[in-house]
Amino acid sequence: MPSLKCLLIISCALWLLSGCADSLPHNFGGDCYNKTLPILLDSTDLIPLFQDIATELCVETSSDCLAPVEEGGGSTQNCANRAEANPMTVLVTDFADIQTFLPNQSGLLMGELMRGSLNKVCNYRIIQAEFAKYFKLSENGLVVLTRKVNEIKKDIYSQPEAIVGTYNYLNNNKVVIFVRRINTETGKISRMVAREINYTCTGRSVKGYTVK
Numbered sequence: 001m002p003s004l005k006c007l008l009i010i011s012c013a014l015w016l017l018s019g020c021a022d023s024l025p026h027n028f029g030g031d032c033y034n035k036t037l038p039i040l041l042d043s044t045d046l047i048p049l050f051q052d053i054a055t056e057l058c059v060e061t062s063s064d065c066l067a068p069v070e071e072g073g074g075s076t077q078n079c080a081n082r083a084e085a086n087p088m089t090v091l092v093t094d095f096a097d098i099q100t101f102l103p104n105q106s107g108l109l110m111g112e113l114m115r116g117s118l119n120k121v122c123n124y125r126i127i128q129a130e131f132a133k134y135f136k137l138s139e140n141g142l143v144v145l146t147r148k149v150n151e152i153k154k155d156i157y158s159q160p161e162a163i164v165g166t167y168n169y170l171n172n173n174k175v176v177i178f179v180r181r182i183n184t185e186t187g188k189i190s191r192m193v194a195r196e197i198n199y200t201c202t203g204r205s206v207k208g209y210t211v212k
Contacts, residue, residue, distance in 0.1 A: 032173040032201035037106045040175060040199055043206040046113055049195065054117035056193045057163060057181050087123045088161070091184070093131040095165035095177070101137045107167065114165055114179065134184065135164055142166070142180070143187075160184040173199040 032040070094103040094111030103111065111128075118124045136143040142164065165179045174196065181191040199209045 031171075032199050032206065035172055035199070035201065035206065037169045037175065040169075040173075040197075040206060040209075041106055041109065043199070044197065044209060046109075047117070049197075049211060050110070050113040050117040051121050053177070053179055053193050053195060054114070054121040057118065057179065057191055058122040059181075059191070087125045089125040089127060090118065091127045091129045091134070091162040092118060093129050093135065093162070093164050095167050096131050096135075096137050098137065098166050098168045098178075103131050106169075107131075107165075110165055110167065110177070114163065118163065129162070131164070134162070137166065173201065175199075 092111065092115045095107040095114070096103050097107060115126045115128065119126055131137075160183060162182045162184050163179060164182055165177065167178065168176045170176065177195045177197070179193045180189050182189055196212050197209055198212075200207045
């Protein structure tokens with residue numbers, strides 16, 4: 001009798017465990033669940049990420065802007081030490097979520113990081129701008145509000161260039177960032193940079209991420 005009771009208890013326990021296992025997410029231990037975007041960004045080394053994006057957005061190619069790369073050939077662009085250069089002035093907006101079409105806490109953070117990186121890496125003078133004042137984001141894409149171009153064409157702003165960022169938070173463990181360099185008069189995109197960040201989690205903790 002005691003053996004029969006033990007078998008029944010073990011069988012019930014195994015049945016309960018199998019039911020719980022079926023209710024758990026598949027790939028448990030790899031994907032991130034119930035993680036907000038601010039939590040994921042807090043686990044990301046954001047300054048190098050945005051400085052790398054800024055490097056691709058810079059357009060200067062003179063030898064004064066190029067610094068040698070350590071332990072290898074080639075060069076990397078960095079105009080931060082060019083005291084005699086005439087810095088370009090660009091308009092930089094906060095980043096907008098392509099799902100809600102609005103900047104939020106994360107978009108404000110990305111905008112600040114982008115402005116700081118453009119100033120450091122490209123030696124740009126920065127004009128901070130409200131996204132919705134000059135640009136419209138909808139299901140049809142990003143639109144430049146050209147009727148307001150005159151509002152940003154001031155004496156200090158000799159070149160109508162804008163850096164506009166958007167982002168998308170996907171599937172709990174993927175964030176995609178898009179940054180465009182736009183001529184505000186024509187709406188033409190001269191450069192576009194994209195970064196995809198994939199996160200992995202263990203339990204309640206963000207284990208790591210990859211950028212591509």
